[in-house]
Amino acid sequence: MLSSPYIAEQSSVSIIMLKVLAALVPGIAVYVWLFGPAILVTLTLASVTALVLETIAVRLRGWPAKPFLMDGSALVTAWLLALSLPPIAPWWLIVVGTFFAIVVAKHLYGGLGNNLFNPAMVGYAVLIISFPVQMTQWSAPLSLAGAHLSLLDSAQYIFTGILPDGLKLDAISSATPLDTLRTQLQLEHTVREITRLPIFGNLGGTGGEAVVLMFLLGGLYLWLARIITWHIPAAFIAGLWITGGLFHISDPDRYISPWFHLATGGVMLGAFFIATDPVTGATTPRGKLIFGAGIGILTYLIRTLGGYPDGVAFAVLLMNIMVPLIDAYTQPKVYGHKQKEPAE
Amino acid sequence: MTRQLYEFNGGVHPEEHKHASTSRPIGIAPLPRILIVSLRQHIGQPAKPIVAVGEQVLKGQMIGQAEGYVSVAVHAPTSGTVTAIAGHAAAHPSGLTDLCITIAPDGADRWIEHSALDYRNMDPSHLRNQLRDLGIAGLGGAVFPSFIKLNPGATQKVPTLVLNGGECEPWITCDDMLMRERAAEILAGAAVMRYMLHSDEVLVGIEDNKPEAIAAMQAAASQCDFPVEVVTVPTLYPGGGAKQLIKTLTGKEVPSGGRSTDVGVATFNVGTAYALHRAVNHGEPLISRIVTVTGNVHRPQNFEVLIGTPLAELVRLTGATRDDTSGYVMGGPMMGFDLISTDVPMVKATNCILVKSLALFPPPPPAMPCIRCTRCAQACPADLQPQELYWFARAKNFGKTQEYHLFDCIECGCCSYVCPSHIPLVQYYRYAKSEIWAKEKDKKAADLARERHEFRQLRIEREQQERAAKLALKASAKLAEASPESPDDAANAAKKAAIQAALERAKEKKEGVTPRNIENLPPEKLQEIAEIEARRAKIRAMAKDAVEK
Structure with a gap:
């Protein structure tokens, strides 16, 4: 029999997930505008793959398919993964990544609400470890590219690997600012010299910094809509900025300004959309601060001292491992326990 | 002057629906045809009936007296005849019966003699x-x-x-x-x-x-x-x-x-x-109170209602029952509970009768998995982490629920109210609490059994020793025709007294253990506790019998 409360707020997992997707739209729009429509192909491919895999997984587990497909969580995973991958990567890369995200990271760990690791980041990590070459095929900003790919050309290239006649891959792709920075530093160039290269924009990368800004705005919307709290993004950004700042002060020629780190790669997407995944993140207010700060610091260390161009995914996964511990040790004081613990 | 106010954590803003019942003044409910006065009106021990069936009672006459410390008296809400003292469907969700005194009003509504208290002196x-x-x-x-x-x-x-x-x-x-x-x-x-x-x-x-x-x-x-x-x-x-x-x-x-x-x-x-x-x-004496009758009724209103008025008679005052009425709740939509029958009488705790319909209170959609979004934690006025409590309660890890302060939960329902996965969180906490209480009682019963067993072992041992001593005594008496009183007997008696005293102390300690956190419990929980206590007492009595046999 039902017991009280007999009333409930109008909310659902689907509504939350839809708002998350909506918050990504401005970033995607600017992405298309500045880097071409290829990202739409990968987003669609990832979405379809995720929904198909989710349906199969839910069916195999004997759960009702409809409510679990309608919850929208698979779509969010798919979009976050697609936005983390190079937009002109081959189709199978997307499919393999989505498979690891939805089937391995999510359903093998118990499905919605039970997975330990952020599914999109597991997908990303598998791909960057297994297919490092394909993972560097980023679209060049249209303002710097020698040629533009239409939507159909992009789809053709993604699915068949065939470019329109006379077009070379070099004309449409380029290394990311983070990659460029890493390789140029290895060539003993100083930060000042490196940032004169055209791929570097005002703060981050040409074009990329605008996309990052839109993700930041989308994230602020999520905060205002009370889908996320400020703790994880703020701690993430602060952790990255302070760590980066300390390195930068110690040697400005070798360590680039912390603002650059905020404006490049997956930081804003990671801070507002990925690290805030409630299932795999810390839940207590203090825990969220530790969790976010940990991701920020690790992201910087992996980017700067590690072997991979971007560190967000590994930082998130490493901190995911810590979540149960963090939560257990950061339980807030309960009403009536604040003055003193009663003698037991 | 404005006072500095403080904020408690959380809370929610459900739709108020208060205007429905404030447009009419407090109505005086007419004398019902029958009054069923529960002896369990309050938290603590129910009152003890002090009238007999067939007895004439006056309005305000005490019909049940306080028993034990946490208890108060119960009075006749009007003058009339006591027609029954028996179990009757009562105002708690379990649908268990309570001992109630039924009074057939004589219509005279004649007061017992009463006067103001000179409380300052x-x-x-x-x-x-x-x-x-x-x-x-x-x-x-x-x-x-x-x-x-x-x-x-x-x-x-x-x-x-x-x-x-x-x-x-x-x-x-x-x-x-x-x-x-x-x-x-x-x-x-x-x-x-x-x-x-x-x-x-x-x-x-x-x-x-x-x-x-x-x-x-x-x-x-x-x-x-x-x-x-x-x-x-x-x-x-x-x-x-x-x-x-x-x-x-x-x-x-x-x-x-x-x-x-x-x-x-x-x-x-x-x-x-x-x-x-x-x-x-x-x-x-307290024989009436104001009750809001609202929800799916024609004329929602507050009434001054005699304690003991049956639900059906009260609801009738707001007009004919609507066809789509799906149930009756005592209390509000956040913390109230379903009344299983329209015979249930009003008690001192009845602040509101909320008449339900599926349109006003639609059933929640099926529950989805918890995504740990912590909206519940943000809404919890007790600063709990409801998502963790849910997790542990579902896993039946009751020790952990207590570590996470399950018993500081006031069951206000805010967590369930905001949950996007529509998980009936409060139900899980009520379940966990009752399981813990049951376990605690079981443990006490087991302790008692163990104590009984140990006492029996002790007794058998002692009897053996005594027999052996007696035999030895006899043997020695046989040997040395007349020997003076053995010092062993005195020693034995002292030992026996010491054992007895220790057992008494242990027993007292055991009995002294009382349930904690019962202050804000709904009546059904108290009922449950009382039943378990009764069961314990029975087991204790049985144990005693067994020892004495």
């Missing part, structure tokens, strides 16, 4: 006993015997007296209407409380969605011969919960497992103050 403990015998218990929902709360105890005084006019639950307006219409009487009750507790300040906390009540109370306060501060508090459920209101008004937190007097605050519902006024200044 009374011994305080005598005054408190009088209030117990007048049946005064908290009308805010917990129905805790007021005379216990009106004892300033060792500290001699409770500095802050708070009248709770928060009434934060949607739909309910009985306190609102009482404050609008009987403000002066409420403060007359507060005067007695203030006198008994030696309070320095009197605060009346009212949520800002009740401007009429605030105005009425302020007008009455200005006529008062002692300072009364009517404080407007923000409307935020469960801001009218005693712990939350104390936090809002004083910034203090009632310690876990403690009482509000631990922080120098006594809180009473405005209805209790009114009842106290009737008791002290008119000598009338």
